[in-house]
Amino acid sequence: MWRRMAFDGANGLSGVSGREAELTNALILVAEDEPEIAEVIAAYLEREGFRTVRAADGRTALDLHLALKPDLVMLDVQMPRVNGWEVLAELRRRGDTPVIMLTALDQDIDKLQALRIGADDYVVKPFNAVEVAARARAVLRRAGGGGGTxxxxxxxxxxxxxxxxxxxxxxxxxxxxxxxxxxxxxxxxxxxxxxxxxxxxxxxxxxxxxxxxxxxxxxxxxxxxxxxxxxxxxxxxxxxxxxxxxxxxxxxx
The missing domain is CATH 1.10.10.10 (Winged helix-like DNA-binding domain superfamily/Winged helix DNA-binding domain)
Known part of the structure; x- marks a missing residue:
């Protein structure tokens, strides 16, 4: 299933400069409880120049968000201890850190719930890692994050x-x-x-x-x-x- 998330050097974003270089410097928190998926996402983001930190459950994700103030959170819906919806709601109470929801639930109601609570984007599994990196860059660009303040x-x-x-x-x-x-x-x-x-x-x-x-x-x-x-x-x-x-x-x- 996750073979679709293969590296594709032809789609790399190397050689960026100026504003794109600032975006590439962003720190992304990958909150995903499946180690294999988290490792692939993080590895691909790092290949594209982003910095990453990982959390295997919702409570750890909230703690790392408070400690590290990441520029973007990639947040799985189905996680132990504190689920993704609860994490998203708490992140919105804290501020406006951009959030991309990751889920295997391809239902319109779930997409609407994510946007209603305050997610900036929504990616359904299985997904292509190239797309994930592109979505991250697009959300950071819209938010003005990754090197601004x-x-x-x-x-x-x-x-x-x-x-x-x-x-x-x-x-x-x-x-x-x-x-x-x-x-x-x-x-x-x-x-x-x-x-x-x-x-x-x-x-x-x-x-x-x-x-x-x-x-x-x-x-x-x-x-x-x-x-x-x-x-x-x-x-x-x-x-x-x-x-x-x-x-x-x-x-x-």
């Missing part, structure tokens, strides 16, 4: 709306808030928008310490403190020197 680089999250940064670690994800100064937050947010890019000291100075009389070497001090706070929270290998240029957030080595 939440920036993610590895375990690092930067929430531009609430002006908070944190590091998520562990098999059972734990969030560690970063005690950043305003300047450190500005630098982290600026670099997180393009984590593979090398920034010069002058660029960071102009973008993050505007209107001041600080010297370029002041940036080194802020970056050193930022690196230490990231490491203390469990995010090692970030904020790296690029010889002759400046600094890069992500480690490409």
């Amino acid at each position: 939440m920036l993610r680089v590895g375990p690092i999250e930067v929430d531009l709306d609430s002006h908070l940064a944190s590091v998520i670690t562990g098999d059972e994800p734990e969030r560690h808030a970063l005690p950043l100064t305003l300047t450190e937050f500005r630098i982290l947010a600026h670099m997180a928008r393009a984590p593979k890019r090398a920034f010069s000291r002058g660029e960071l100075l102009d973008a993050c310490l505007p209107g001041g009389e600080a010297l370029e070497r002041t940036v080194d001090t802020h970056l050193s403190k930022l690196r230490r706070k990231l490491e203390d929270a469990g995010a090692t290998g970030f904020v790296n020197n690029v010889r002759g240029v400046g600094f890069r957030l992500a480690d490409l080595g």
Whole structure:
């Protein structure tokens, strides 16, 4: 039955840029109790560039949603502990995280119920994994998610709306808030928008310490403190020197 969910490299979405690259950076919570199906969905989404986390029951899905604030939830209807309808209703009480329902029930009444409770889309099993990835991208595009107000680089999250940064670690994800100064937050947010890019000291100075009389070497001090706070929270290998240029957030080595 699930052989239909085969990988199809010809339909890959590699080479995207700009807004599409932001969408690809999205974190997707796959809430599915059948391990084989969850693994295939997650693997294909990751192949397309998305990041994923999985939940095998409704209670875990709600806990992960609260802890990780994913950009999109793919939610199976028939799950243990808390079923998909109840999870969807709770997600809607919490906010407007986009949700795609996954179900084997090909009935109009079920589709209508999903939309009535607040689902953004509805996919009936068995489905093609290429279609699932395309639906995810379309829903994220409509919602304006995947990089708009939440920036993610590895375990690092930067929430531009609430002006908070944190590091998520562990098999059972734990969030560690970063005690950043305003300047450190500005630098982290600026670099997180393009984590593979090398920034010069002058660029960071102009973008993050505007209107001041600080010297370029002041940036080194802020970056050193930022690196230490990231490491203390469990995010090692970030904020790296690029010889002759400046600094890069992500480690490409």
